[in-house]
Amino acid sequence: MIRPVLLIALPLFFAFLLPVIGLWNKKGVKYVTVGVMGVELLLAVALLDEVLLHPVIDKIGGFVPPIGIVLMVGRLGGFLTLIIALSAFVISIYNLWEDKEPIVRYNMLSLLLLMGSVGMVITGDIFNLFVFLEITSIASYGLASYNRDARGFSGAIKYVVLGSIGSSFVLIGIALIYAQLRTLNMLDIAHRIGEMDPYVRLIAFTSLFLGFGVEAEMFPLNTWVPGVYDGAPNAVVSMFASMPAKSSIFALARMMFTVFSFSGFMWFVAILGLITVFFGEMVAFAQDKLKKMLAYSSIGQMGMIIMGLGIGTAMSVEGAFFQMFGHALAKALLFLAAGYMIYAVKSEKIQDMVGVAKNPLVGVPVVIAILSLLGMPPFVGFYGKFYIVLGGIDARAYGIIALFLAATIIEVVYYARFIKVAFAKPVREYVSPEPVVYLPMMVFAIVIVVFGIFPAPIFAILSKVSMFILGGI
């Protein structure tokens, strides 16, 4: 028996213990962070093991729901927690290489980012969800401006403006729900959602949808993404792509399915997702900087997940969750690799990276990640896209699926262009990567390949997804 609250308490406790540890050993702070994230990963595995048997509901302070705050973790929540904890742990190993001054504050913020993202996934109370969203956002704002240069600051200010408007909208949605139902507990709201005035319900849902859409990189609200991904340190960008983005998209999914009990095909969501895919892929195609290309590609991938959720059949939602898993791993890997490549080439332009991935220690993981993102069969990314497409065919959304497949061709073109340059004959010698640089990439690549060849465990976790769509936890 493991209480989900441990997953929040552990990183929170150590985040504020780090300054004390830093007083007598500055270097030690980094290793403490890696250790904490490792323990968090073990806790996430134990939690997933438990929620596979039955949903876990943790009553904070011993109040009986709907009074008091509860944490509630179902299968999908456990799965998302595991994705976030795994990415955080592997990226923290990479952090040992990137010496970010001041070390203590950097590690504090990354622990808080982990805590906020995990909290958003496992909470069962909508106001608590808002608080965790804000913790995540504030930690993100700090990390986004971490380089303290003009680019970092200008990316961060866009993020702050959009992010705080988004969270105000989340709060408006929560206020409207509370005004009508006088409760904040997600399951209690779900039971009584029919008592709400239909117009107020629609406005509340739209506010929450827009609010979480900012963090989930949904189309009209994602103008912060390229600036932040361009200006932030590389390890931070990896974290952004795999942690807060995933937890807010899960929050979106829970709003749609668990709280508001929508089911079936949602035109609005599916089409917004499709536009996001198109926007991301087209603009990524036009980029000449590696990190910006990856940032826009990330928008495209998030659009696929939103589209999968919007199509709303069991298969497409299963595909969307698979896509979350595949994208978190592959994009985190690619951003880590981009960090090394930019360091080795001393330029951000793709055309300068001639032959930089020739070194198999970097090249092999990069190729695996790209193929997985493109949806090639023996890798994790394949199942995500394949099931979204199958689900779309099930729902008879042929037009959307056709346009979706057309958009993914653009993706193939720009990744192929990058591979062509990066694997060409090197024009000069590049520094070879250190173990802390290539080991995290290797870990991600191994996970991508292993679960690509043996997807059965993931399908077992996702097997109850149809219950989630019908309003389960």
Added chain:
Amino acid sequence: MIFYAASLALVAIGIYVVISKRNLIKIIIGLDMIDTGVNLLLISIGYVRGGTAPIENGNYPLYVDPIPHALVLTAIVIGVSVMALALSIVIGLYRHTGTLEIDEIRGLVK
């Protein structure tokens, strides 16, 4: 009803300020107005005409809903910290670019 209308009007004015102004400080003032509007909305949801403070000892049968107060306290704290962070980012940006107009910053940051 008038409370709801007023607080939503404040939110709308805040969004207008954020969209139309080109100066970062004014944009942040707009964000603060949105925050205040949402907080007022929450408070007015819990308001009961003629209600007193929520003390349950039988003497005051009519009291306001205390939960929105707790929510607003949390939201105010969060809002203040976001404002502080936003202002510090603006200070950093000003040190690097020497301006607060976003059009000029866009030209300087490449």
